[in-house]
Amino acid sequence: MQKERKLIIAGNWKMNKTVAEAVDLVNDLKLSLAPIKEVDIVVCPPYTALSEVSKAMIQSNLRLGAQNMSEQNSGAFTGEIAAGMLKEFSVRYVILGHSERRQYQKESDELIAKKALAAHLASLKPIICVGELLAEREAGLMEQVLETQVRGSLAGLSKEQMEETILAYEPVWAIGTGRTATAAQAQEAHAFIRGLLVKMFDENVARRVRIQYGGSVKGANARELMSQPDVDGALVGGASLEARSFADIIKNSI
Numbered sequence: 001m002q003k004e005r006k007l008i009i010a011g012n013w014k015m016n017k018t019v020a021e022a023v024d025l026v027n028d029l030k031l032s033l034a035p036i037k038e039v040d041i042v043v044c045p046p047y048t049a050l051s052e053v054s055k056a057m058i059q060s061n062l063r064l065g066a067q068n069m070s071e072q073n074s075g076a077f078t079g080e081i082a083a084g085m086l087k088e089f090s091v092r093y094v095i096l097g098h099s100e101r102r103q104y105q106k107e108s109d110e111l112i113a114k115k116a117l118a119a120h121l122a123s124l125k126p127i128i129c130v131g132e133l134l135a136e137r138e139a140g141l142m143e144q145v146l147e148t149q150v151r152g153s154l155a156g157l158s159k160e161q162m163e164e165t166i167l168a169y170e171p172v173w174a175i176g177t178g179r180t181a182t183a184a185q186a187q188e189a190h191a192f193i194r195g196l197l198v199k200m201f202d203e204n205v206a207r208r209v210r211i212q213y214g215g216s217v218k219g220a221n222a223r224e225l226m227s228q229p230d231v232d233g234a235l236v237g238g239a240s241l242e243a244r245s246f247a248d249i250i251k252n253s254i
Contacts, residue, residue, distance in 0.1 A: 007040065008232065009233045010236065011042070013046065016046070022049035023056050036250060044093070066093070096126045099170055128165060129214070137173060159202065162209060174216050180218075212232060222253045
């Protein structure tokens with residue numbers, strides 16, 4: 001399946017895996033996914049495993065991502081991690097504004113925009129998450145919520161920075177629930193987001209930006225989701241914690 005934009009599939013391990021478990025998983029993925037060149041494959045382990053996972057990835061087609069970072073470069077910010085610290089481990093991508101951080105850490109669109117700018121200044125590629133709650137979708141507010149989040153979370157980015165940014169549409173009602181947006185629902189939301197990028201930047205930028213789908217992605221539904229014209233990959237949660245299920249998603253996407 002040839003697409004205009006190269007697919008990017010990232011595994012968000014969340015707060016799972018010891019260092020030893022993380023290295024084992026990456027070693028399994030290296031074997032299983034070695035021949036694949038059509039997809040940018042990213043794994044995002046916890047901070048504690050970044051160093052050893054980075055070493056395990058050398059001379060593989062896997063790329064390293066982090067699950068979050070501070071908008072600050074250094075200073076008295078206890079418990080925070082700066083972009084420069086991530087760079088030490090050859091991190092290339094960083095997830096920002098995941099719905100769990102929006103919910104539990106009360107992260108705002110304004111904060112996420114500051115983090116996105118800090119990521120770009122450190123030459124990291126942000127994966128910026130947006131998505132509506134079930135109540136918001138049922139109230140007919142999907143587009144309103146997405147427009148607020150997209151405009152707010154991307155505020156201040158240049159056209160060049162936007163082209164190096166990945167967006168992840170994650171309907172919150174489909175994360176870890178076993179419920180998945182239908183391929184048509186995913187395409188509708190992705191097309192709406194791309195239309196916003198046309199208004200905010202221009203047609204060329206909007207055409208180049210990759211938009212992932214996240215929310216109970218599995219090998220069984222990957223092909224249909226990835227075949228949609230505006231779906232350019234997946235941000236995978238639970239299914240990325242086991243080598244076979246993550247590899248199935250990637251193999252079924254191409």
